[in-house]
Amino acid sequence: MDNAAMKRFAIKATVFGVISIAVMLQRSATKHIMITDASGVTIDRGTAKDAYKILVDRNVSDSQKGKLTIPLSKSVSSDDIVLEDGYMDHELLIHIDSREEGFYLDNAVVTDLDIFESAICYKENDTGSVCLDFKLDDFYVNESSLTESNTIEIEFARPSRKYDKIVLVNPVYDGESKESTSNTSSSDAALDVAMTLKELSEKDSDNNIKFFFTRTADVAATEQKRIDAIKASEADLVVEIGTGRDYAEEGVISRYNDIFFTRGLNNAAFADKLERNCAKKTGAKAIGIFALEDDDRFLMESTVPGARIEVGSMDSKFLESAGYKKKAAEGIYDAVLEAFEEME
Template sequence: MNNSEMKKMAIRTAVFGVVSIAVMLQRSATKHIMITDAAGTHVDRGNAEDSYNILIDRNVTDSQSGKLIIPLAKTVSSDDIILEDKYIDHELKIYIESREEGFYLDNAVLTDLDILESAVCYAENDTGSVCLDFKFDGLYANASSLTENSTIEVSFAKPKDMYENIVVVDCESEGAGNSRALLDMSLAVRGIATTDDDNNIKFYYTRLSDDEADIEKRCALIKDSGADFVVELKLGGKGVSSFYNGQYFLRDFNNAEFANILEKNCAYKLGASAEGVFEDDGSDQVLCCTKVPAARVEISKDYSGADDSKKIAEGVYQAILEAFEEKK
C-alpha cells in the first residue's frame, strides 16, 4: 500500500469513527427500553385490596398527544416493570415494583386519549408495589417503551393500522375437560410466534391462562382484531381432522381450503393419520361468527402431551404461513 492509499484509508477510518460516535450519542440521547409483554402470564404480587382512581392530567403538548404517559419513581428500572396486555378484556395492566408508597396519589398520568374508560391503582403490598389497571372502550393494539425521563409511554392504534397480518387462535375447552392440554397448544403456538421476526404476523389468543372467555368475547376479538385467519384448536376423534363453516363462501381463499392446509400440516408434524376435512354441522359458534377463513382442527386425545403440543403448534404455524402465501 503506497502513501496515497494509506492516507485515504486513514481518512476513511477517521470519518467512520466520527460517524459511529455520533450515532452512539444520538442513540444514547433517545434511548428507549422496551417493557416485557407478559400477556397471559399469571402475575401474583400479593392480595392487598387497597385501590384508588389514578390522577389524570389532560394538559398535553403536541408530542404527547395520543399517548398514555405514566410517571415512574426514580428508583424504578425496566426490571421492575411487567406489562400485561389483556386485550380480550380491553384492559392493560402494568405491574410496578416500587419502594415509594403512595406515589400515584400525587403523580398524575398524562393523556388526552378519549378511549380510556378508567384508570385504577391497586396496592400490591405495603412497600409501594402497585398494579395500574387501565380499561379502554374497545380493542387496541399498543406499543410501550420506557423513556429516559422516567416515564412509560404507550401509544395505541386499531390492530389493522399497526399490523399487516393478524391471526386469532382459539382454544377454549367449553367444559370438555381438556382445558390444560388445549392451553399448552395455544402457548406453544405463542412460543413459536414470538420468536419469528421475519413473517410480521400478529397473533391474538382467546386464552393464555387458566381463565376462559365466553363466546361473546371470543367472537368480539375475532371481529375487532380484523383477523385474516382464525384457528380453533380442539381435542377429539382419531388422528387429525379439520372442520369448516360451509355457510360462508369466501372468494379467492375459502374455509375448506384453509381447513385442508391445517389438517395436512398438523398430521404431518405429529406423524398422525389425516382423517379428513369436513363441513361443520353448524354447532360450532366460533366458526359461525367468523366471516374470514377459519377452521377447527381436532386432534386425538392420544396427542395431548407436551411434546405433541409443540408439534401441533409447528403444524398450525406452518399452515398459517402457507395460507398467507396462498392468499396473496
Template sequence: MNNEQMKRVAIKAGIFGAISLVVMLQRAATKHILITDAAGTHIDRATTVDSYNILIDRNVQKGQSGKLIIPLSRTVSSDDIVLEDRYIDHELRIYIDSREEGFYLDNAVVTDIDILRSAVCVAENDSGSVCLDFVLDGLYASSISLTESSTIEVEFNKPSDIYDGVVVVDPCASDIYGMGGAIEIARELKDISAKDEENNLKIYFTDLSGDTVTQQRAAEFVNEAQADLLVALNATKKDDTNGANVSAYYNSQFFLRSLNNAEFADMLERSTAEKLGAVAEGIYEAKEDDMLLNTATIPSARLYIEYESNGDEKKAAEGLYEAILKAEAAVNK
C-alpha cells in the same frame, strides 16, 4: 514526547470525548427497553380494596401527543415491570414494583388520548407494588416501552392500521370438543409468532390463562379485531401411546374465492400433522352447535389435536404457524 505532540494528543482526545458524549446522549434519548409481556401466564391479582383513580394530566409536551406517559420512581427498572394485556376485556394492566408507597397518589400519568374509560391504581402490598389498570373503549394494539427518562410510553393503534395481517386464535374450553393442551399449544404459538421478525402478523388470543370465553364473545372479538383468519383450537394429551392424530372442521356455508374454509382447514390439519408425525384423520363440516365457525364470515376452521408427550405442544404450534402464514399469503395476495 515534546510539548507540541502532547498538545495534538490532547486535542484529539478532547474531540473524541466530545463525539462520544454526543453519541451517548443520542442513544440515551432514543433507547427503549422492552417490558416483560405476561399475557401467556395467569397473574393472581391481589384481593386488596386499596385502590384509587389515577391522576391524569392533559398538558402533554411536544412529541408526547397521542401517547400515554406513565411516570416511574427512579428505583424502577425493566425487571420490576410486568405487562398483562387482556385484549378481549379491552384492558391493559401494568404491574410495577416501585418500592415507593403512594407514588401514584402524587404523580399523574400524562396523556391527551380520549380512549380511556377508567384508570385505576391498585395497591398490591404495603411496600409500593401496584397494578395500574387501564380500561379502554375498544380493542387496540398497544406498543409499550420503558424510556431512559424513567417513564413508560404506551401508544395505541387499531390492529389493521399497523399489521399486514391479523389472526384470532381461540383456545377453546368447550366440553363439546375438549380442551386439555389447547392453552399450552397457544402459548407456544404466541412465542413463535413473537420471535418472527420477517412477517408483520399479529395473532390475538381470546384467552391464554385457561378462563372460559363463550363462543358469542369470541365471535364478537373476531369482528373487533377485523381479523383475516380465525382458528378455533382444541387439544388433549392422550393417555395411551397409539400416536398423535389431527382433524379439522370447517364452515361449509361460507366461501371466499381467495381461500375457502375447506382449504384452510386442510392447510391446518396437514401442516400440524406433519410436524407432529401424526395421523391426519381428515376434515369435516362444522357441527350444528359450533356457533363460532358457522357465523364466521372470514376463512375459519377448528383444529382438533390429540398428542402424546409434553414436547408435542411446540411441534403442533410450529405446524399451526406455518399453515397460518400460508393462509395469510393466500388471503392477501
C-alpha cells in the same frame, strides 16, 4: 506533588472513570426497553379501599402527543415493571414495584388520548407494589418503552394499522373435562399448542403476522367475547385448536363452517391446509375434514376464513409429548402461511 501523591491521584481517576463508564452503559442499556408482556397473569386486586382513580393531566407537550405517559418513582427500574396486555377485555394493566406507597395519589399520568374509559390504581401488597388498570374503549395493540426522564411511554393503534396480517387463535377450553385417561386435559393440550404457536410467531418478524389468542392461561373468556374478538381484532384468519373424542384411530381432524362462503379462501380449503400440514409435521394420520356442528358459535359466526384443528384424541398418549405438540404448532403455522399466500 510527590510521586506517591501523583500515584494515588492516578488510581482515583482511573476508578472514577471505570464507574462513570459503567453508569453510562447501564443507562444506555435501559434507555429504551420494551416492557415484558405477561398476558394471562392472575391478579388479586384486593378490596375497594386499596384502589383509587389515577390522576390524568391533559396538558401534554409536543413529544407527549398521542401517547400515554406514566411517571415512575426514582427507585423504579425496568426490572420492576410488568405489562399485562388484556386485549380480550380491552384492558391494559401495568404492575409496578414502586416501593413508594401512594405515589400515584400525587403524580398524574399525562395523555391527550380519549380512548380510556377508566384508570384505576390498585394496591397489590404492603410494600408499594401497585397495578395501574386502564380500561380501553376498543381492541388496541400497544408499544411501550422507558424514557430517560424515568417515565413509561405507551402508544396505541388499531391492529390493522400496525400489522399486514392478523390471526385470532382460540385454544378450546374444556375445563370441566378431566375424565381423560391421559395426564393431559383437552384444554391443557390446546393451550400448550397455542403457546408454542405464539413463540413461533414472535420469532418470525419477516412475515409481519400478528397472532392474538383468546386465552393464554387456564381460564377462558366468555363465548361472546371470543366471538366479538374476531371483528375487534380485525382478524384475517381464525384458528381454533382443540382435541377430539372417540377417535377410532390416532390422527388429526379438521372441521370447518360450511354455511359462510368467505372470499379469498373458503373454510374447507383452510381446514384442508390445517389438517395436511399438521399431519405432515407430526407424522400422525390425516383422518379427514368435516363440517362443524352448529354448537361451535366461534367458527359458525365468523365471516373470515377459519377452521378448527383437532390435534389428536383427548386420550392420545401423543398429547403428553412436548415434541408432538411443538410439531402440531409448526403445522398450524405452515398452514397459516399457505393460507395468506393463497389470499394475496
